[in-house]
Amino acid sequence: DIQMTQSPASLSASLEEIVTITCQASQDIGNWLAWYQQKPGKSPQLLIYDATSLADGVPSRFSGSRSGTQYSLKISRLQVEDIGSYYCQQAHSNPDTFGAGTKLELK
Amino acid sequence: QVQLQQSGAELAKPGSSVKISCKASGYTFTSYDISWIKQTTGQGLEYIGYINTGSGGTYYNEKFKGKATLTVDKSSSTAFMQLSSLTPEDTAVYYCGGGPNWFAYWGQGTLVTVSS
Numbered sequence: 001d002i003q004m005t006q007s008p009a010s011l012s013a014s015l016e017e018i019v020t021i022t023c024q025a026s027q028d029i030g031n032w033l034a035w036y037q038q039k040p041g042k043s044p045q046l047l048i049y050d051a052t053s054l055a056d057g058v059p060s061r062f063s064g065s066r067s068g069t070q071y072s073l074k075i076s077r078l079q080v081e082d083i084g085s086y087y088c089q090q091a092h093s094n095p096d097t098f099g100a101g102t103k104l105e106l107k
Numbered sequence: 108q109v110q111l112q113q114s115g116a117e118l119a120k121p122g123s124s125v126k127i128s129c130k131a132s133g134y135t136f137t138s139y140d141i142s143w144i145k146q147t148t149g150q151g152l153e154y155i156g157y158i159n160t161g162s163g164g165t166y167y168n169e170k171f172k173g174k175a176t177l178t179v180d181k182s183s184s185t186a187f188m189q190l191s192s193l194t195p196e197d198t199a200v201y202y203c204g205g206g207p208n209w210f211a212y213w214g215q216g217t218l219v220t221v222s223s
Contacts, residue, residue: 034209043202043213055211087152095168098152
């Protein structure tokens with residue numbers, strides 16, 4: 001199975017700060033990567049798909065990028081509603097696999 | 108609007124089985140595959156498999172073969188997942204998901220607790 005190594009595991013940031021979360025794939029997955037946000041007690045919500053495409057209704061302060069097998073999610077100006085956990089997912093090869101998650105908290 | 112409505116929480120005894128449902132509305136049911144995902148505090152998110160809602164064809168993550176069985180009832184726009192031979196390690200929240208782009212839509216999750 002493809003391993004997705006996500007970092008950091010937790011992150012504390014201030015409002016309006018730039019936040020970056022990364023996922024390293026264990027092999028080439030092309031652009032077969034998505035990012036999800038999950039708030040406590042809720043289902044995950046799709047933020048980014050195909051590595052860089054913004055899902056419908058997602059604020060433009062979220063963006064995704066790729067450099068080789070490293071993928072990044074960037075929040076340009078952190079808002080209070082962005083607090084939660086974030087996960088990457090690869091769908092290049094079965095089975096789909098997820099990163100372990102990043103818990104984002106307010107400083 | 109698109110909705111995936113899952114059945115309620117289950118409390119099951121070790122060795123028993125449970126069957127969770129995921130009822131779709133707001134779109135043509137056979138347009139998207141339905142996938143199932145397990146979430147635990149310790150293991151995070153794990154992909155169980157998916158069912159083609161048109162053909163009924165299935166894919167299972169090797170780890171969940173023999174544990175999960177995916178079925179679909181097109182007449183009621185509902186997908187099902189049966190979990191068998193339950194152990195405490197099966198205690199988790201189970202989600203159904205699908206959509207045109209990745210998992211654009213998710214059910215609200217079903218908590219399965221396995222305890223004697």
